[in-house]
Structures are given as C-alpha cells and as structure tokens.
Amino acid sequence: MKKIYLFGVLAALMLAGCSGAKTTESTSASQETSKTASESGKAADTDNKNTFTVGFDQDFPPMGFVGDDGQFTGFDLDLAAEVAKRLGKEIKYQPIAWDAKDMELSSGTIDCIWNGFSIQGREDKYTWSKPYMKNDQVFVVKSGSNIDSIEDLAGKKVEVQADSSAEAALKADPDMVKTFDSLQTVADYNTGFMDLDMGGVDAIAMDSVVANYQITKRGGSGFTVLDTPLASEEYGIGFKLGNESLRDEVQAKLDEMKADGSLKTISEKWFGKDVTTLE
Structure with missing residues (x-):
C-alpha cells in the first residue's frame, strides 16, 4: 500500500494532481493495484452491491499473482471470477499487504480474503466457506x-x-x-x-x-x-466475522461449480489435475 505524506503547504496544493491508485483492466475486472487505506475505505462506501471485491496477495502464485502480461491471474482469482459471474456481480481484485488483511476486511475495502487462505488457527477470526483445498x-x-x-x-x-x-x-x-x-x-x-x-x-x-x-x-x-x-491445513474463503449472508451466497455458487464440473476444469487448468476437496 502506498502511504502519501504531506510535507507543508506546497505538498498539500500538489495533492490534487497526485494519485495513490493505479488500475489495470482484465477480461472481467477493473483491478486496483494501489490505494491508501483512507482512499480504499471511501471507494468501498460508494461501491454498489453489484461488485464482489476479493482481497489477495499479488505475490502468491499460483493462487493469485501478476501474470507475464501484467494482469492479475491465478487459481483462486479464476474461481472468484466465476463465482462473481454467477452472482451477477462485477469482480474486483484488490491486492493487499498480507499483514494488513484484517484491517482491509474490517474497513469494508474488501468483501473477502481469497488467496490460499488457511483456516487452521484462524477458525474464530472469520466467517469461513467450506474448505476447498488441502495444503x-x-x-x-x-x-x-x-x-x-x-x-x-x-x-x-x-x-x-x-x-x-x-x-x-x-x-x-x-x-x-x-x-x-x-x-x-x-x-x-x-x-x-x-x-x-x-x-x-x-x-x-x-x-x-x-x-x-x-x-x-x-x-x-x-x-x-x-x-x-x-x-x-485446508484453504477456505475468509469473510468478515458474522457476514454469513455473503458467505452463503458465495458457497452456493461454489457448490454449483462442484456439481457441474467447473471447479474441476479450473483446477486442471492450473495444476493439471483436480486438487479440490470441496464436498
């Protein structure tokens, strides 16, 4: 995350011409690559219910990372994009500093943490999806x-x-x-x-x-x-504690993807075989 510091009056006057955010476009997402916490919070307040914002570590291949083409990609991000599509929402990928993930979730900057996120040791800190992969x-x-x-x-x-x-x-x-x-x-x-x-x-x-x-x-x-x-351990999707409504919506779509073979197809794309464990 970039932190913007104001040094005196000149810096304050120049602030309007500066930007703490950079975006890149993907097939189905407007991907925000850098924001201050305050900017992110404001963005979250104005976002409508037609978006699904996924927080992830952009240096965590193959789950979520920046591809050779400069676009965000990965196994978990592909899963999230398919879920968003089935929910009728626009997917937004929000890279986060991993040690700031709780702040991002509690502030509403992101809707969930979905990026090789281990359930073990965190059971009571988040509202979890079903585990979908072992690690x-x-x-x-x-x-x-x-x-x-x-x-x-x-x-x-x-x-x-x-x-x-x-x-x-x-x-x-x-x-x-x-x-x-x-x-x-x-x-x-x-x-x-x-x-x-x-x-x-x-x-x-x-x-x-x-x-x-x-x-x-x-x-x-x-x-x-x-x-x-x-x-x-096992991987799951972490939602803000108590946000069972969104968790249930996402879980229902993952269950659909398990039933129709989409989960297996995405897994085979990334791993050459079905490594998912969703029951």
Missing part, C-alpha cells in the same frame, strides 16, 4: 545444500512470510525455532526465493502449493522441498 506447510532448501531433513536446519537461517500460516506454525513450535540460527520474516515469497538463491538464508518455510509452483517456474532443479511437512 502443507513445508521447508524449501537449495538443491545440494546437504539439508535433507528438518533436523538439519539446526544452526541455519530460515525465512518465512510475515503473518503467514507457516509463521504461525513455527511460533507454535518454539523448540524447533530455538535450534535455528535465526528466523526472519519477508514480505513475499518471490523475495524469499531470491534470498535463498543468493545464499542469504538456508531455508524458506511456506505453503507446499506455492513452493512447488515456484520451483517449477524456476526450472524445477534448483530447489528441494523437505519430505516432512511442518503442518497440514
């Missing part, structure tokens, strides 16, 4: 690093995305963390992979879905996922 938290290391197990991480530098499920899993196991040389946070996993590749860290703790996608995109041979997962 593990894993460690990724450089191939040939002689790190073959979690035990080999003793004395090593480990990196994790701030406010992620992997970070929560590590916080729940302080005895493991004590064996590391250090545990540091990073804003997104693209940066994490660069740090790992350059030798700044020895391992990344992250979602297996994202790890496998990132490794494949980088040629498939430079990185390795350790066999033993840190934790197992």
Whole structure:
C-alpha cells in the first residue's frame, strides 16, 4: 500500500494532481493495484452491491499473482471470477499487504480474503466457506545444500512470510525455532526465493502449493522441498466475522461449480489435475 505524506503547504496544493491508485483492466475486472487505506475505505462506501471485491496477495502464485502480461491471474482469482459471474456481480481484485488483511476486511475495502487462505488457527477470526483445498506447510532448501531433513536446519537461517500460516506454525513450535540460527520474516515469497538463491538464508518455510509452483517456474532443479511437512491445513474463503449472508451466497455458487464440473476444469487448468476437496 502506498502511504502519501504531506510535507507543508506546497505538498498539500500538489495533492490534487497526485494519485495513490493505479488500475489495470482484465477480461472481467477493473483491478486496483494501489490505494491508501483512507482512499480504499471511501471507494468501498460508494461501491454498489453489484461488485464482489476479493482481497489477495499479488505475490502468491499460483493462487493469485501478476501474470507475464501484467494482469492479475491465478487459481483462486479464476474461481472468484466465476463465482462473481454467477452472482451477477462485477469482480474486483484488490491486492493487499498480507499483514494488513484484517484491517482491509474490517474497513469494508474488501468483501473477502481469497488467496490460499488457511483456516487452521484462524477458525474464530472469520466467517469461513467450506474448505476447498488441502495444503502443507513445508521447508524449501537449495538443491545440494546437504539439508535433507528438518533436523538439519539446526544452526541455519530460515525465512518465512510475515503473518503467514507457516509463521504461525513455527511460533507454535518454539523448540524447533530455538535450534535455528535465526528466523526472519519477508514480505513475499518471490523475495524469499531470491534470498535463498543468493545464499542469504538456508531455508524458506511456506505453503507446499506455492513452493512447488515456484520451483517449477524456476526450472524445477534448483530447489528441494523437505519430505516432512511442518503442518497440514485446508484453504477456505475468509469473510468478515458474522457476514454469513455473503458467505452463503458465495458457497452456493461454489457448490454449483462442484456439481457441474467447473471447479474441476479450473483446477486442471492450473495444476493439471483436480486438487479440490470441496464436498
């Protein structure tokens, strides 16, 4: 999120000529790529009920990210677009800072968080859809690093995305963390992979879905996922606590997509097989 600071009278006079928001167009969405919190709140107040605004981390492929063409894309975003279409609403993709997601949801800037969002450990903080996909938290290391197990991480530098499920899993196991040389946070996993590749860290703790996608995109041979997962979980769609009405509308459309095969088709597009678990 950009923060606009006013420095004196001249800056105030120039504000009208500045913009804190940048938009790009996709097939079915006007995608807002940058807003201040106050601007976003005002936009939410004026939005009508014909929009469905999805909050997501734009550096979280293959669930939601910026494609080579500069447009937002991803498995979760495709699901959200199909749901919006069936609801008769315009889809809006709103990239958010992951550690500010609760503020975005409570302020009304977004209608839901839909982007590889793990239910476990957050059960009472949101109104949830049914789980639709399974995932593990894993460690990724450089191939040939002689790190073959979690035990080999003793004395090593480990990196994790701030406010992620992997970070929560590590916080729940302080005895493991004590064996590391250090545990540091990073804003997104693209940066994490660069740090790992350059030798700044020895391992990344992250979602297996994202790890496998990132490794494949980088040629498939430079990185390795350790066999033993840190934790197992399920993905769901998180709505503001108490917003059961919108949750039920969205869930009904997801159930339709499961029944008519659309959920499977979108999954096969991104993963080559049906990885969804919606019942």
